[in-house]
Amino acid sequence: MQAYRPDARARGVASSGMLWSCALLLACACAPAVSRAALPDALDTTRTYLAPAPATGLEFHDVENDAGRGIDLHWKLSADDRARSQAVTGYVLERAQTPGGPWAVVDTLPRLTDSKTDDSVVRDTPYFYRVSVLGPGGPTRSLAAAGPAIARSSWFNTTRASVVAFVLLFFGFVLYYIYSAQSGHRPFVRRLAGIDAIEEAIGRATEMGRPVLFIPGVQDIDEIQTVAGLVILESVARLTAKYQTPILVPVSYPIPFTIAQEMVKSGYLHAGRPEAYDPDSVRFVSPEQFAYVAAITGIMLRDRPAAHIFMGSFFGESLMLAETGFSTGAIQVAGTANVHQLPFFVVACDYTLIGEELYAASAYLSGDAKLVGSLKGADALKVSIVIVIVVGCLLETFGVHAFTAWMTTQ
Amino acid sequence: MNPSHDFGVWVAALLTLFVFSFLYKDNPLYKFAEHLFVGVSAGYYIVLNYWTVIDSNLIGPLRVAFGGAAGGPLHVQQGDYRALLLIPGLLGLLLFTRLFPRIDWISRWPLAVIIGVYAGLKTTGFAQGDLVAQVQASLQSFGLVELAHAFKASELAHTSSATWQAIGHSCDVVLFTAGLLTSLLYFYYSREHKGALGVSSRLGIWFLMVSFGAAYGYTVMSRISLLIGRFQFLIEDWLRIR
Structure with a gap:
């Protein structure tokens, strides 16, 4: 790993620095949605850049409530990655199945990015990750790989509890009204x-x-x-x-x-x-x-x-x-x-x-009793929905957001 | 005027004119275009479905499962369930029993499976994607607290723009919620629409009709753009008038 020098901008430009600056300017031109304030100052072509400080503290978590298809990754930004700084141009996230490699690039990310969900993993397979920092002075690899990270399948998606509640309510109403219709009640x-x-x-x-x-x-x-x-x-x-x-x-x-x-x-x-x-x-x-x-x-x-x-x-x-x-x-x-x-x-x-x-x-x-029963069940569900909407709107009005959050699904 | 020398453009242009001739009345040219279109599209879909559904989803995987490509006949690995495709393949074949009146009742089995599977899949899909998601998105604050803050702030700052903004937002939410609930009550079948239910359901149908009017205007505009596209083809690609 190359040494980090905070005053690296004070040096003359290196040829590899030109390449990075071109890539950076091209990326900025192609990303109009990026806020102007977040863009670094134009690269100073009269200075030399050294490799940026590494990203540290890489952490991983299996994505919850999924079928074992994702791993959440978070890291601390390079100390050189600051707003309007030129020392960092981006990050490269890599993974391997053993700590020693071979490493494959998962994604290349823009500067000021400290998280990524790797959704290209195979379930129940251990992976090791590392983050490299890119800058005009060259890349800096992290000191150690993080892992093993394993994506596991969840039995239940707990964010869909509200869906289960509504489906059970609906089927409960439908079965009750079918039973009622079949019992002779028209x-x-x-x-x-x-x-x-x-x-x-x-x-x-x-x-x-x-x-x-x-x-x-x-x-x-x-x-x-x-x-x-x-x-x-x-x-x-x-x-x-x-x-x-x-x-x-x-x-x-x-x-x-x-x-x-x-x-x-x-x-x-x-x-x-x-x-x-x-x-x-x-x-x-x-x-x-x-x-x-x-x-x-x-x-x-x-x-x-x-x-x-x-x-x-x-x-x-x-x-x-x-x-x-x-x-x-x-x-x-x-x-x-x-x-x-x-x-x-x-x-x-x-x-x-x-x-x-x-x-x-x-x-x-x-x-038909079954069809009429399901129609009556749907009617009962509509009444329930009216109640849910009125109660939910009143709760939101008075600043209680737990009910709305419970109904948010993934 | 320099008409196109492309045979395909001429065929497309003449068929377009044949179809437009229907605006006058039904005639042999329209009938020709209609029958050609129906026949070609039906034949095209049969070939398309064979290659995109039967071959790629059934014959191809079965060839791999039983043809030795997976390590030998009947050699399957854990997680490789391709051989199970024999079951839907068999159910598909059973549909053809309709061609034989004595055993055509067998074709109802695959139909029952198809309808049952789709009903099951759609139930959970609709419950999550439509029902719960839409109910959740409808839970909005009426903005009373924000309104009170805006009134207070406007008194202090002697300005009313924030107050009007807050009032506007509250009216939006109240109107939306009233429209939603009354429209929902219009679709309530278990009671006659009389009294309070009658009033609210009438209000609901008004909300629905206003939204239909807006949708009508929007869609008519998009249809006119399709017609313009067809005229552009005739004038620019066929007759080459610029």
């Missing part, structure tokens, strides 16, 4: 105009002798709105079977296509008309968003369905579908939880299910 669910409109739309299609078009969104089955749309599809298919009206269901992904077939089949079965089920009523189109839209607009214009029901997840195509449907004069009912698309459905459709009404629709239409 829970009350208020009338939803948008859902009642579905039957009205199907009735109108029946009177006009035209089909009903059902669109279960443009997402795959991993989107919960698609699942909700497909559950509603069964009830819609039951009604179309009852009224003997053809139904058309173009689908964009293979798995929802298979489930849509099952749902329509089940609807016809429950309506007591399994023989009327037409396997071609459910059609696979294309997972490409706008190819799907092009196909649906074609169906709207050529097959002229009298009722369009959009239930699921929609994106940029929502206005195209709703506008084209509107131009055909069909009655339109839409439902989505994609907030940014709701305005388009609100302006272009006759009825719109807003957000959670989409999920409520399946319970409302089917009347």
Whole structure:
């Protein structure tokens, strides 16, 4: 290790110092977010720089509440690393699996940095770390390596206790209301105009002798709105079977296509008309968003369905579908939880299910005890959330932050 | 005007015009563009999914697990669970039983697994990412203490700007919290919306409609920029009018 001299700036410049100064100036030019006050004075090219003092006190801690994927490292800055000082340009963090090396660079860090989380470690593997200080006078390695640091997997993420509490509360409510509904107690669910409109739309299609078009969104089955749309599809298919009206269901992904077939089949079965089920009523189109839209607009214009029901997840195509449907004069009912698309459905459709009404629709239409129980459970959770928000805001107002901190997750 | 000599640009431009012809009415040119688009995209996605899902996530790992690359057939190391991919592979194959009416009921098993797994994954994901995080972010101080301090300071310093700032912040938080709670109550289904609940839910739907109006204007602007992009392609890339 080279000797540290506090008055090193008083010497003439070395050739390696020029290289460091160029790198430093380039780094400053590329980092506009860095505060001006934190930048050192321009390098004095008439002075010689010696290697800076080493960083000391390297400490390590396994990152808590993770899957053994990180080690927190802290060190004391080099004594030469001060605001507006030129003696230090940065730090290099290295690690090895034995104290003797070989060493691999973890990261190169800017000056005035005294911590780093190494998130490239392998779980249960011992690592040794060292920090080198970079300066115009050359690098200075730390005197000793710190270690062994081992990243271990935590069984529980304690910062998510609030998530567990809310999930348990929700499931508790849902199970209670399902039990209550199955015990014969018929829970009350208020009338939803948008859902009642579905039957009205199907009735109108029946009177006009035209089909009903059902669109279960443009997402795959991993989107919960698609699942909700497909559950509603069964009830819609039951009604179309009852009224003997053809139904058309173009689908964009293979798995929802298979489930849509099952749902329509089940609807016809429950309506007591399994023989009327037409396997071609459910059609696979294309997972490409706008190819799907092009196909649906074609169906709207050529097959002229009298009722369009959009239930699921929609994106940029929502206005195209709703506008084209509107131009055909069909009655339109839409439902989505994609907030940014709701305005388009609100302006272009006759009825719109807003957000959670989409999920409520399946319970409302089917009347199934499990679905109605989960709807009532969600209602109870909403009341709990209202209480939590009111209490939490009052606590925050009077300077009590423990509750908000408990709800902060990682 | 110096039209492009690039065949691809001509195809794209003509297909764009075919699609625009729909603005007049449905016609054979639009139908051609529509069917071409649907067919090409469906075929493209089948090939894409084969190489990005089936080959890379199933066939490739199974080839390593059983083909000797991992040290010999059936030679797996601790932590190497690639051979277990046989199970999802089998479930995927069972989906094809739908093609045989006598055993098509078997295809419901993989469907049940798919829906069950996604429901489980989404429950915890939503609970943490949406529910708890949003409730936590909604817990804001009404700023009464800060307001009192601002009043006191303004009396001493004979200035009112800090007071107005504090009042503005408090109004922001009160408005936000009122909008949040009333909107939440709009989605309460267990009681008729009458009386106090009716008033608050009506207020909630007003908040929702105002936010929808703002979102509508914002999104329409972004859609117009897409249309402008298409016209730019026709004028600059195809007709080369600068």
